[in-house]
Amino acid sequence: MLMPRERATRDKVTSLDVAAAAGVSQSAVSRVFTPGASVSPKMAERVRKAAAELGYRPNVLARSLITGRSRIIGLVVAYLHNQFYPEAMERLSNALQAEGYHVLVFVAMGRGPEVDKVIGELLDYQVDGIVAASVGLSDELFTRCEEAGIPVVLFNRGHADARLSEVTSDNFAGGRKVAEFLLAGGHKRIAHISGWQGATTGRDRAAGFRAGLAADGLDPVAEQDGMYKREVAADVAQAIWEADRPDAIFVGNDHMAFGVMDALRYRCGVSIPHDVSVVGYDDVQAAAWEAYDLTTVRQRAGRMVEATVRMLLAQIEEPERPAEKIAIDGPLIVRGSARVPEDWNARV
Amino acid sequence: MLMPRERATRDKVTSLDVAAAAGVSQSAVSRVFTPGASVSPKMAERVRKAAAELGYRPNVLARSLITGRSRIIGLVVAYLHNQFYPEAMERLSNALQAEGYHVLVFVAMGRGPEVDKVIGELLDYQVDGIVAASVGLSDELFTRCEEAGIPVVLFNRGHADARLSEVTSDNFAGGRKVAEFLLAGGHKRIAHISGWQGATTGRDRAAGFRAGLAADGLDPVAEQDGMYKREVAADVAQAIWEADRPDAIFVGNDHMAFGVMDALRYRCGVSIPHDVSVVGYDDVQAAAWEAYDLTTVRQRAGRMVEATVRMLLAQIEEPERPAEKIAIDGPLIVRGSARVPEDWNARV
DNA sequence: CCCATAGGTGCATACGATTGCAAAAATCGG
DNA sequence: CCGATTTTTGCAATCGTATGCACCTATGGG
Numbered sequence: 001m002l003m004p005r006e007r008a009t010r011d012k013v014t015s016l017d018v019a020a021a022a023g024v025s026q027s028a029v030s031r032v033f034t035p036g037a038s039v040s041p042k043m044a045e046r047v048r049k050a051a052a053e054l055g056y057r058p059n060v061l062a063r064s065l066i067t068g069r070s071r072i073i074g075l076v077v078a079y080l081h082n083q084f085y086p087e088a089m090e091r092l093s094n095a096l097q098a099e100g101y102h103v104l105v106f107v108a109m110g111r112g113p114e115v116d117k118v119i120g121e122l123l124d125y126q127v128d129g130i131v132a133a134s135v136g137l138s139d140e141l142f143t144r145c146e147e148a149g150i151p152v153v154l155f156n157r158g159h160a161d162a163r164l165s166e167v168t169s170d171n172f173a174g175g176r177k178v179a180e181f182l183l184a185g186g187h188k189r190i191a192h193i194s195g196w197q198g199a200t201t202g203r204d205r206a207a208g209f210r211a212g213l214a215a216d217g218l219d220p221v222a223e224q225d226g227m228y229k230r231e232v233a234a235d236v237a238q239a240i241w242e243a244d245r246p247d248a249i250f251v252g253n254d255h256m257a258f259g260v261m262d263a264l265r266y267r268c269g270v271s272i273p274h275d276v277s278v279v280g281y282d283d284v285q286a287a288a289w290e291a292y293d294l295t296t297v298r299q300r301a302g303r304m305v306e307a308t309v310r311m312l313l314a315q316i317e318e319p320e321r322p323a324e325k326i327a328i329d330g331p332l333i334v335r336g337s338a339r340v341p342e343d344w345n346a347r348v
Numbered sequence: 349m350l351m352p353r354e355r356a357t358r359d360k361v362t363s364l365d366v367a368a369a370a371g372v373s374q375s376a377v378s379r380v381f382t383p384g385a386s387v388s389p390k391m392a393e394r395v396r397k398a399a400a401e402l403g404y405r406p407n408v409l410a411r412s413l414i415t416g417r418s419r420i421i422g423l424v425v426a427y428l429h430n431q432f433y434p435e436a437m438e439r440l441s442n443a444l445q446a447e448g449y450h451v452l453v454f455v456a457m458g459r460g461p462e463v464d465k466v467i468g469e470l471l472d473y474q475v476d477g478i479v480a481a482s483v484g485l486s487d488e489l490f491t492r493c494e495e496a497g498i499p500v501v502l503f504n505r506g507h508a509d510a511r512l513s514e515v516t517s518d519n520f521a522g523g524r525k526v527a528e529f530l531l532a533g534g535h536k537r538i539a540h541i542s543g544w545q546g547a548t549t550g551r552d553r554a555a556g557f558r559a560g561l562a563a564d565g566l567d568p569v570a571e572q573d574g575m576y577k578r579e580v581a582a583d584v585a586q587a588i589w590e591a592d593r594p595d596a597i598f599v600g601n602d603h604m605a606f607g608v609m610d611a612l613r614y615r616c617g618v619s620i621p622h623d624v625s626v627v628g629y630d631d632v633q634a635a636a637w638e639a640y641d642l643t644t645v646r647q648r649a650g651r652m653v654e655a656t657v658r659m660l661l662a663q664i665e666e667p668e669r670p671a672e673k674i675a676i677d678g679p680l681i682v683r684g685s686a687r688v689p690e691d692w693n694a695r696v
Numbered sequence: 697c698c699c700a701t702a703g704g705t706g707c708a709t710a711c712g713a714t715t716g717c718a719a720a721a722a723t724c725g726g
Numbered sequence: 727c728c729g730a731t732t733t734t735t736g737c738a739a740t741c742g743t744a745t746g747c748a749c750c751t752a753t754g755g756g
Contacts, residue, residue: 012712014711014712014713015712015713016712016713024735024736025735025736025737026712026713026736027713027714027715027735027736027737027738028734028735028736029713030712030713030714030715031714031715031734031735033713034713034714034715037714037715038733038734038735039734039735040722040733040734040735043734043735055495057468057471057472058472058712058713059413059472059474059711059712059713060472060473060474060713061409061412061413061418061473061474061711061712061713062413062711062712062713062714062741063712063713063714064409064713064741065407065409065410065413065711065712065713065714065740065741065742065743066712066713066714066715066740066741066742067713067714067715067741068741070409072452075453079438080434080435080437080438081434081633083431083434085434086428086429086431086433086434087428089428089453090427090428090455093453093454093455094455097454097455097466097469102452102453102454102469102473103452103453104420104450104451104452104453105423105437105441105450105451105452105453106441106445106450107438107441107442107445118445120405121445121450123405124405124406124407124408125408125409125450126407126408126409147403258637258639259637261639262637262638262639263638265638265639266638266639267638285429286634289606289607289610290610290611290613290614290615291606291609291610291613291614291639291640292639360742362741362742362743363742363743364742364743372705372706373705373706373707374706374742374743375705375706375707375708375743375744375745376704376705376706377743378742378743378744378745379704379705379744379745381743382743382744382745385744385745386703386704386705387704387705388703388704388705391704391705406742406743407741407742407743409741409742409743410711410741410742410743410744411742411743411744412711412743413710413711413712413713413741413742413743413744414710414711414712414742414743414744414745415711415743415744416711
């Protein structure tokens with residue numbers, strides 16, 4: 001069989017092919033596909049027609065090489081068990097797509113060397129910016145990105161370094177809101193199963209919560225780290241229940257709160273909110289499911305993502321722009337997992 | 349201020365810089381970083397040293413331009429509400445990272461023109477392959493990818509076209525297993541709230557289920573499309589309960605099953621599994637949560653992802669390789685949401 | 697000790713686009 | 727209708743790397 005290969009016919013069509021077909025120069029083709037370039041209407045039309053016939057589309061990679069921008073954003077994420085992240089990720093991807101960017105995903109579970117390898121790969125792809133939604137990114141990431149001139153925005157994550165941009169919810173205010181709500185509900189023995197205390201989100205929520213209690217002269221009856229892990233939080237809840245008999249528990253995020261509720265109900269035989277009130281943080285979709293009906297502080301994922309995209313693109317446009325830290329306020333969503341103060345509706 | 353810009357110092361370091369620093373040619377540098385190229389050990393060492401000092405890393409985009417492979421895999425996904433997808437996505441990304449590939453995410457909710465735009469962008473990035481986990485990808489995707497010579501693997505999705513590779517669980521067998529289990533449990537009035545009947549997953553599960561019932565001469569007492577949407581399924585469940593009083597319901601996936609259970613319990617006051625058994629499909633993490641404790645057919649996400657990656661990479665290596673359709677068997681995971689036949693343990 | 701062979705290395709080109717510059721064409725005012 | 731602008735267009739260089747080819751250097755066998 002000496003037939004010429006079929007595949008030859010479908011070889012890549014380049015701007016040169018289009019130029020030839022349209023009888024113009026290659027640069028003309030390029031300009032037609034470069035927004036803001038100087039092209040006459042008739043030229044544009046001829047080229048577009050030829051391009052359409054040949055099925056031509058500009059090669060983004062080649063373009064990136066010369067413009068120095070890949071229009072790729074690196075997203076570093078740890079795990080996706082916590083529903084908040086898939087939710088945010090979907091929004092982020094959509095928002096960036098609308099701006100002509102795309103998301104390259106990097107899953108980096110651990111900390112340390114594995115993470116550093118990922119960082120290297122991130123830079124290899126010449127990403128224009130990075131959204132870091134993973135705890136445990138070594139500080140080296142930031143210095144290397146700084147050196148490479150790649151803007152980084154921390155999503156739902158804080159960092160002491162002022163040169164780092166970040167978008168979070170107002171975790172301190174959120175924690176305090178929960179305290180005020182529980183106090184108004186007449187709770188006296190209030191416990192806290194916190195988010196991981198190695199991260200600012202967990203610490204700030206806890207701090208705000210304690211501050212809120214302290215305003216009424218109260219201390220948490222118990223406080224333990226749930227590590228943002230369902231199973232850990234569930235075990236802790238059981239232990240706290242048996243040891244301290246709290247009348248309310250504030251859990252550092254919804255994902256853990258579901259585990260806590262299950263442990264209380266099915267292992268301890270506790271009725272929620274009759275015996276104990278439970279409040280979470282995030283307002284993921286499942287919080288509204290009847291099985292949990294969880295009172296929780298909403299993180300406005302939409303606005304957080306919007307802010308993230310805005311900051312990131314601004315820094316890409318204008319590299320010298322100073323870092324910015326944004327905390328977005330979120331309302332307490334009152335549902336059925338915690339006793340509601342009598343006069344709550346009147347108050348709010 | 350006529351100071352030279354600080355930024356100048358951090359300008360990109362290229363293979364030429366490394367070559368100069370090491371006193372060798374640029375091609376030598378390239379070879380050192382190209383696995384399988386011919387380089388002497390001493391050369392390799394000199395170059396690596398210089399590279400390390402300058403902080404050089406090869407530019408993946410430039411490399412892609414010349415090799416014609418980007419080492420980017422496009423992942424097209426619809427929504428991430430169904431936990432099965434984040435779970436699978438995390439695995440997929442990890443598996444591909446291990447092979448030196450990375451995932452570029454495309455969220456395409458709807459069908460039709462929006463999707464086609466996304467397809468265009470996908471091709472613009474010169475992805476080496478595509479994993480399609482979204483329903484409603486127009487057939488045009490496939491023809492265009494075929495033309496462009498880009499392999500596509502459908503993940504958890506079927507398609508009549510034999511030229512398309514796909515990885516699914518064995519949906520027919522899974523549906524039948526559920527039927528057998530429910531029959532063995534002595535259920536007589538069995539309903540089905542199916543996955544979207546526009547997709548093969550939904551249809552196959554339903555067909556297998558019906559076949560299983562038919563083996564015992566039974567028909568579903570009711571059968572309706574839940575569209576893979578929680579709210580739709582919940583409403584349908586309520587309607588079916590009120591109209592048909594089933595003693596068991598097989599729901600087309602876990603995500604809907606949770607909604608169904610909530611509707612039955614909290615709207616209809618039904619006790620599960622005492623009044624009615626519920627069985628799902630997927631075995632997402634939440635299925636094991638005590639609140640649902642859902643009996644369900646496991647989709648082995650790990651194996652499905654593994655197969656997907658294997659097939660995709662194989663087709664990238666060897667473009668003429670024929671398409672392959674794989675259905676991975678998954679066990680029925682017996683939990684507490686459905687009555688368990690007396691002799692079940694003996695049987696299995 | 698010499699020649700055939702294999703393995704390393706450098707030169708130069710190619711990948712597919714963007715973009716500064718200069719020439720050509722179109723526009724405009726007088 | 728002509729000269730001065732302004733707009734279009736083409737030419738050619740460039741981005742950072744991979745790779746065919748030719749050349750050079752060891753190596754080993756006879």
